[in-house]
Amino acid sequence: MKKRTWFSLLLVLLLGISAITPAVMAEDTIKIGGIGVLSGPYAVYGLAVQKGVNLYVKELNANGGINGKKVEVLWEDSRAEANDGVLAFNKLVDNDGVVAILGPVLTGVTKAVAEYAADINIPLITPSATAYEVTTDRANVFRTCFLDPFQAVQMARYAKDEGLSKVAVLYDNGNEYSKGLYEAFLAECDVLGLDVVAVESAAYEDVDFKTQLTNVKNANPEAIFLPYYGAPAALILTQANDIGLDVRFLGADGISDIVDSIPNKALLTNMTYSDHFSTQSDSPLVKGFVEAFKAEYNEEPSVSFSATGYDAALVLTNAMKQGSLQYDDVVAAIKATDVEGVSGKITFDDHNDPIKSAFIMSFDAEGNKIFVKLQNP
Amino acid sequence: MVLFLNQLINGLHVGSIYALIALGYTMVYGIVRLINFAHGDILMIGAYTAVVLVTMLKLPIALVVLLVILVCVLFGVFIERVAYKPLRSSPRISSLITAIGVSMLLQNLALLVFSPTPKPFPIALNMRPLSIGPLQVSASTILTIIVSAALMVLLQTFIAKSRSGKAMRAVSEDYNAAQLMGINVNNTITFTFAIGCALAGIGSLLYGLAYSSVSPTLGALPGLKAFIAAVLGGIGIIPGAMLGGLIMGIAESLTKAYISSRLSDAVVYGILIIVLLFKPSGLLGRGTREKV
Numbered sequence: 001m002k003k004r005t006w007f008s009l010l011l012v013l014l015l016g017i018s019a020i021t022p023a024v025m026a027e028d029t030i031k032i033g034g035i036g037v038l039s040g041p042y043a044v045y046g047l048a049v050q051k052g053v054n055l056y057v058k059e060l061n062a063n064g065g066i067n068g069k070k071v072e073v074l075w076e077d078s079r080a081e082a083n084d085g086v087l088a089f090n091k092l093v094d095n096d097g098v099v100a101i102l103g104p105v106l107t108g109v110t111k112a113v114a115e116y117a118a119d120i121n122i123p124l125i126t127p128s129a130t131a132y133e134v135t136t137d138r139a140n141v142f143r144t145c146f147l148d149p150f151q152a153v154q155m156a157r158y159a160k161d162e163g164l165s166k167v168a169v170l171y172d173n174g175n176e177y178s179k180g181l182y183e184a185f186l187a188e189c190d191v192l193g194l195d196v197v198a199v200e201s202a203a204y205e206d207v208d209f210k211t212q213l214t215n216v217k218n219a220n221p222e223a224i225f226l227p228y229y230g231a232p233a234a235l236i237l238t239q240a241n242d243i244g245l246d247v248r249f250l251g252a253d254g255i256s257d258i259v260d261s262i263p264n265k266a267l268l269t270n271m272t273y274s275d276h277f278s279t280q281s282d283s284p285l286v287k288g289f290v291e292a293f294k295a296e297y298n299e300e301p302s303v304s305f306s307a308t309g310y311d312a313a314l315v316l317t318n319a320m321k322q323g324s325l326q327y328d329d330v331v332a333a334i335k336a337t338d339v340e341g342v343s344g345k346i347t348f349d350d351h352n353d354p355i356k357s358a359f360i361m362s363f364d365a366e367g368n369k370i371f372v373k374l375q376n377p
Numbered sequence: 378m379v380l381f382l383n384q385l386i387n388g389l390h391v392g393s394i395y396a397l398i399a400l401g402y403t404m405v406y407g408i409v410r411l412i413n414f415a416h417g418d419i420l421m422i423g424a425y426t427a428v429v430l431v432t433m434l435k436l437p438i439a440l441v442v443l444l445v446i447l448v449c450v451l452f453g454v455f456i457e458r459v460a461y462k463p464l465r466s467s468p469r470i471s472s473l474i475t476a477i478g479v480s481m482l483l484q485n486l487a488l489l490v491f492s493p494t495p496k497p498f499p500i501a502l503n504m505r506p507l508s509i510g511p512l513q514v515s516a517s518t519i520l521t522i523i524v525s526a527a528l529m530v531l532l533q534t535f536i537a538k539s540r541s542g543k544a545m546r547a548v549s550e551d552y553n554a555a556q557l558m559g560i561n562v563n564n565t566i567t568f569t570f571a572i573g574c575a576l577a578g579i580g581s582l583l584y585g586l587a588y589s590s591v592s593p594t595l596g597a598l599p600g601l602k603a604f605i606a607a608v609l610g611g612i613g614i615i616p617g618a619m620l621g622g623l624i625m626g627i628a629e630s631l632t633k634a635y636i637s638s639r640l641s642d643a644v645v646y647g648i649l650i651i652v653l654l655f656k657p658s659g660l661l662g663r664g665t666r667e668k669v
Contacts, residue, residue, distance in 0.1 A: 214383045242506060243383075261497055262497060263498060
């Protein structure tokens with residue numbers, strides 16, 4: 001019995017020491033927590049954000065960091081699960097002692113994590129959660145992307161401007177992002193007088209859309225709105241072609257990564273979607289970003305969340321440069337942000353959303369993105 | 378009417394793929410009473426093999442088809458020898474857990490080697506949909522239905538007529554008695570795995586043609602659906618697997634088309650529950666009586 005008591009005491013002591021040491025060693029670096037989906041089918045978004053954030057932090061550290069202190073971003077994988085996101089958040093805040101959070105990436109995970117972040121008022125900036133409610137009543141939660149209702153409305157207006165009158169919708173009823181876009185799109189069609197001739201939905205992780213597309217084809221629309229991520233959207237385009245459904249497709253920012261998933265790139269010429277960023281901008285800031293990104297990763301920042309991730313890191317570290325690292329001070333400094341980012345000028349409104357424009361994009365027959373026009377709020 | 382026929386064909390397409398995979402489940406279950414959960418992942422291995430062979434090695438399609446089947450067979454036989462054979466005399470639950478383990482191993486291995494980003498399937502038929510009267514049917518749908526139907530007939534004849542088929546039936550009926558009659562039980566079991574995996578290999582190509590995207594978890598959902606198809610038709614019975622697969626595909630498609638896509642899985646699983654309530658051994662299953 002006695003032996004066991006001594007053993008436990010020793011164990012507690014050892015654990016205690018290991019818990020204390022990192023805090024002592026980390027004096028001269030500022031730790032920021034990064035949460036994103038880094039594995040699984042949605043990893044392409046998380047990895048894009050990670051690359052953007054890491055690139056900015058690297059540039060920042062090369063230029064002296066924040067008031068002489070280096071910045072370090074500790075990444076945790078949310079695996080696209082709300083639970084894992086919250087676990088990652090707790091680990092970063094409780095064990096690693098980070099002073100702010102960048103991410104999470106997906107809307108569902110961000111909603112869950114933001115709830116916990118709001119309790120302790122730690123500054124959090126998501127580069128990519130586009131659902132409206134994410135920042136509602138949470139003074140400490142910000143984002144550097146535009147919103148779902150905004151982009152859905154812009155796509156409906158674009159359809160109207162293009163002279164389309166009969167549209168259909170196919171959405172994923174197991175995904176909050178997809179449902180939010182679908183509802184906003186439908187509401188705006190009502191306002192604009194666009195005729196929605198068919199609404200079809202598919203279950204989460206479905207791969208066969210031929211049934212729904214056959215129904216859509218039967219309703220004979222001029223365009224189909226697809227609030228989907230790139231990989232399933234590629235399946236839908238391919239299967240639509242298989243059943244001889246030759247219409248235009250409209251999408252939102254999830255389409256950003258479609259190119260790698262689709263075998264027949266020519267099908268992409270029918271697709272138009274709204275994006276956060278275009279590499280074809282003339283602004284020297286964007287050109288510099290694209291050059292630096294290519295030099296660092298040997299690829300184009302083709303998924304636009306690299307740009308919003310870069311901007312999220314920019315906004316956060318700018319706020320930290322004001323001096324204090326206290327949660328409340330950083331939150332107040334973020335709120336007062338007025339900077340030029342690579343995805344546009346960033347200022348926050350009452351709801352902590354940036355006031356930005358949407359880039360309407362399309363593709364050529366080789367799958368290269370083409371900038372169509374800018375839709376302003 | 379045209380819409381209904383179109384949806385029926387869509388259902389047949391999905392159902393044929395389920396049936397092909399279900400055959401692998403049912404054959405293995407019939408012979409060693411093991412639900413081989415790794416079977417769906419053989420599908421994934423086949424699809425990635427095609428990706429590697431076509432995009433990296435740029436081999437001609439006919440050779441790719443043969444090599445994909447060969448790789449699937451080798452994987453299947455290797456898994457059987459390494460993971461299942463040593464457990465043949467252990468309780469059935471041990472092999473079942475091992476099968477789940479092998480499935481996870483394969484998925485995570487693919488995650489490591491090929492990254493989670495889906496890769497486009499490199500083979501495409503690039504044909505306009507064919508018009509049959511007022512119907513428009515894609516080339517891959519027609520190919521899938523014809524190939525699956527032919528393979529099922531071939532398999533059924535093989536098992537009914539050939540010597541190896543006879544040995545498979547004998548081992549499935551009574552393992553020990555078959556051994557006493559001079560049948561090489563080990564080889565017969567390996568052979569069964571090989572056939573099941575060859576079918577999965579062909580299935581992976583048809584799946585790739587239809588859904589054009591390959592990811593490490595590709596096999597999980599069709600694997601599960603095919604397993605249910607096998608149970609629905611009566612696990613261990615080959616025509617049952619085909620029937621189960623086709624019923625599932627058609628039920629899914631018609632539910633999505635006329636009721637709601639939200640309910641398609643509920644309807645399919647509902648059918649399974651009702652069938653099992655009235656006929657616990659599946660649609661074509663024979664009731665087994667307890668031997669005293």
